Amino acid sequence: MQQExxxxxxxxxxxxxxxxxxxxxxxxxxxxxxxxxxxxxxVVKHSHHDLELEPPQKDSARLRMAGxxxxxxxxxxxxxxxxxxxxxxxxxLEEQLARLSPADLTLLEGFKSYPIDKLEVYRxxxxxxxxxxxDPHVVAVAxxxxxxxxxxxxxxxxxxxxxxxxxxxxxxxxxxKNAPQA
Numbered sequence: 001m002q003q004e005x006x007x008x009x010x011x012x013x014x015x016x017x018x019x020x021x022x023x024x025x026x027x028x029x030x031x032x033x034x035x036x037x038x039x040x041x042x043v044v045k046h047s048h049h050d051l052e053l054e055p056p057q058k059d060s061a062r063l064r065m066a067g068x069x070x071x072x073x074x075x076x077x078x079x080x081x082x083x084x085x086x087x088x089x090x091x092x093l094e095e096q097l098a099r100l101s102p103a104d105l106t107l108l109e110g111f112k113s114y115p116i117d118k119l120e121v122y123r124x125x126x127x128x129x130x131x132x133x134x135d136p137h138v139v140a141v142a143x144x145x146x147x148x149x150x151x152x153x154x155x156x157x158x159x160x161x162x163x164x165x166x167x168x169x170x171x172x173x174x175x176x177k178n179a180p181q182a
Contacts, residue, residue: 021126
């Protein structure tokens with residue numbers, strides 16, 4: 001089981017950065033290009049806020065509020081499962097990933113504290129310090145700033161304004177991570 005979990009995590013990349021840094025815009029670009037190449041990409045978006053995924057008057061919301069542990073809403077176009085935690089702890093990242101269908105790559109938006117490979121989207125104008133100097137799991141930074149002289153060895157610096165450069169790095173990173181492990 002540990003080997004399966006480890007293999008599963010090789011196909012995961014966190015995309016982190018402050019709010020307003022451009023994470024979602026970059027993810028939209030990357031996902032569209034990866035999907036156009038025939039790759040199946042899953043996304044897990046973490047939020048610290050409560051989620052309202054359906055209007056309160058909809059049948060699915062009414063059934064959930066009545067006490068259902070999970071409600072699946074299914075149509076010919078999409079399927080969604082809404083699970084009420086009702087005080088239970090948030091599922092671990094591994095548990096969340098296990099619920100997804102297999103994919104060539106799963107991108108995580110958020111999950112800053114998890115020990116997984118991460119691509120940081122960094123803009124100095126946000127006024128917050130970057131994560132990469134203190135997080136050894138940040139393997140690449142996409143920024144609109146010049147490469148700093150004190151960048152940790154092995155950390156890749158990418159031009160956020162050249163998203164095809166970020167895509168090329170991502171494709172190479174996925175290929176390297178998915179190569180058979182000795």
